Amino acid sequence: MLSILGTLYFVYVLIKLYIATQEIGFVAKAQHQNAVILSPSSFLKAARYKIASERFGMVSTLVDYGLFLFWIGYGLRTLEGWLITNGGVWESVVFVYAFIGVNYLVGLPLDIYSTFFKDKAFGFSTIDAKTYALDQLKAMALFVVAGGAIVALVAWIILSFASWWLWGFGAIFAVVLFINMIYPTLIAPIFNRFTPLENPELSASIESLLQKAGLKSSGVFMIDASKRDKRLNAYFGGLGKSKRVVLFDTLVEKLSKSELLAVLGHELGHFKHKDMLKNVAMSAFMLLVMFGLFGNLPASVYEALHVSMSPHSTIALFLLLSPxxxxxxxxxxxxxxxxxxxxxxxxxxxxxxxxxxKNALMKLADENKSFPMSHPLQIAFYHTHPPLVERLKRLE
Ligand SMILES: [Zn+2]
Known part of the structure; x- marks a missing residue:
């Protein structure tokens, strides 16, 4: 059983590394051809950033593989020996805290490198050590409270129901919906300051854009994204017809009014086409498959790992294998x-x-240094957005 799991994970690692090397090769070759869309200097910089990110991704994949081997071969059973006596709900919470804590500590140097060295070198990252440390502490507090509650809920469901995976799926899906609902008004403000947009003309144009699409505005806000990063973005928040528009200060600074409205128009398009609902349905399907799978793991998996078939080990396996x-x-x-x-x-x-x-998309790509082309495999596996070259072609 262990060898099947190990082989599956090994193949997963190999595929990921293979796609990364293909992408690096593709970009390394493309960067020497004529620049498209971006200015020649941005084009080259975007290519270098892409290659650096792919290399970094390969290291992350290998670190994750190391963690997987550690947990499977030694970590899970050792942690169980230390922490578990009766296998109750609270022991499961402590176990999962320890499990995620170890993963977090191992990943932290990589994250610090990515933020303070890789992204700083390319001029994106503007974050200082204090903001970073505060972000980490806030995220940790949020995880201890909300994450702990979710683990307790799942552990309780596992202990209480025979077909727990169905109930667990229902509960987690409800939690995901709830978090999405409260994110823009309760969670995002923990990390950023929201100020009403102080540009009456732009505000009025945004309100009328929403109105035309049959939505109501529950405020147009600007956030201080520039304290972390120079990249641009915007989003709509909230369920139902009432929307909160959130603009990154970096976006307001760099785009003209008409470009900004076009970007918001794109976001509105997602609402008009009910893409949110499709995404929710897709995530629900993915969650259901995961719960179905991890809720019905044969006892031999647990035996092979020398752990008891209890909530704590099931949740850890879920977290370890769901990627x-x-x-x-x-x-x-x-x-x-x-x-x-x-x-x-x-x-x-x-x-x-x-x-x-078109101008807005090009400016976004230029500011965000996103390379406008990619290897087909990379696109198939990782891209939620088509490459810029294709998007501009399609707009014609
Ligand atoms: Zn979009």
Missing amino acids: LVSFVMMPLFGAMSRHNEYAADAYGSACESKEAL
Whole structure:
């Protein structure tokens, strides 16, 4: 049993590394050809950033593999020996805290490197050590409270129901919906300051854009994203017809009014086409598959790992192996998402103008140093958005 698990994970690691090397080769070759869309200097910089990110991703994959081997071969059973006596709900919570804590500590140097060295070197990251440390502490507090409650809930369900995986799926799906609902108003403000947009003209244009799409605004806000990063973005928050519009200060600074409206028009397109609902349905399907799988693992898996068949080990296995399941489903999810992006682009360009959206997309790519092309395998597995070259072509 152990060898099947090990082989599956090994193949997963190999595929990930293979795709990364293909992408690096593709970008390394493309960077010497004529620059498209971006200015020659941005094009080259975007290529270098892409290659650095892929190399970093390969290291992360290997570190994850090391962690997997550690947990499977030694960690899970050792932790169980230390922490578990009766296998009750609270012991499961402590076990999962320890499990995630170890993963977090191992991943922390990588995250610090990525933020303070890789992204700083390319001029994206503006974060200082204090903001970073505060972010980490806030995220940790959130995890201890909310994560602990969720683990307790799942552990209780496992102990209480025979077909627990169905109930567990229902409960976690409800939690995911709830978090999505409270994210823009309760969670995001923990990390960023939200200020009402102080540009009455732009605000009025955004309100009328929403109105045309049949939505109501529950405020247009700007967040201080520039304290961490120079990259640009915007999003809509909230369920139902009432939307909170959130603009990164970096976006307001760099885009013209018409470009900004085109970007928001694109986001509105997602709402008009009910893409949120499709995404929710897709995540529900993915969760159901995972619960079905991890809720019905044969006893031989636990025996092979020398751990008891209890909530704590089931939850740890779920966390350890679910990336494999989502990796298998990613091409399906990505294809759907890329299809939706084209449709949202069409909507956005109709809201404002084709030119405005094209200029906005090009500015975004230029500021975010996103390389406008990718290897087909990379696109199939990882891209939720089509490459910029394709999006611009489709807008024509
Ligand atoms: Zn989109």
